[in-house]
Amino acid sequence: MIHSRTRRFGALRLLTILALAFMPAATAMGAAAAASAMAMPQGRCDGVVSDSAATSAIQSRLDWSSAIDASDVRLVTRGGVTEIRGLVRSEAQRLLVGDVARDTYGVERVNNQLDVNDWAPVTDTAREIVVTRDAERARDHGKLRSDAWIAAALTYTLSFSRAIDTCQIAVESADGRVSLRGTIASAAARDSALALAKDTLGVQSASAAELVAK
Structure with missing residues (x-):
């Protein structure tokens, strides 16, 4: 299964590279951001x-x-x-x-x-x-990480964290500045989510001002 998934992602990456090579620069940048988010595992x-x-x-x-x-x-x-x-x-x-x-x-x-x-x-x-x-x-x-990549990677990370224990956190990233929104079980869980955000590659700063503890 692992080898099959690796071949599938390899083929997707090759197709993305070929497609970007023939796109205008602005379109290519948008497609690259979308592809980086799409390639994330579930x-x-x-x-x-x-x-x-x-x-x-x-x-x-x-x-x-x-x-x-x-x-x-x-x-x-x-x-x-x-x-x-x-x-x-x-x-x-x-x-x-x-x-x-x-x-x-x-x-x-x-x-x-x-x-x-x-x-x-x-x-x-x-x-x-x-x-x-x-x-x-x-x-x-x-390496420069797109905002789409950062948001997708952090969303994935948060979903697997026992300390967070929720999938209801919205992640937004603008120029590497991340904001977390939603409801979380406790102040300690909010602190953990903020720490994970700051530790993610590409993140320049992180805020949990809109992440409310119950």
Whole structure:
């Protein structure tokens, strides 16, 4: 199923690129924004959270977080148990990855087997690898995200968060400035939603002034 979905998204991306190549600039920008939102997987409120959906949600949340480097993180969910393996560069990162998994609907238990490699590189080759990877991550995090992408990514993230526990939050983004609207169960949940918004790649600022706690 994963390979099939990858091929489907690959074909969609190729068709989008070909279409944009022959569009006027203004039209192409609008189509790109729409395509970025359309390519998002389904959120929790669209159906039952299967093991594969939970795994995809965790991976997406890690990839879209400005605070986490998940380039060497691998995970799988079976029977509601998510096993996390790979490498991170600090104990704080290891704990953050585990927290994201535990906060995701569809996950009943987390087996965090991440190794921490916080040693400073001692060889020229190792130092070059670290510098290259840090530069690649900085470039990826610095990429311009469209407002459509930001709104879709954050809506998806919020739908899977246990701390939020609602699918009734409206997300609007204008030039990376995000506003959240709707009703939420508590002030603590509102704070969590605001924190997730600020942590999403592409978000310049976030406001929850119109997100009302019951």
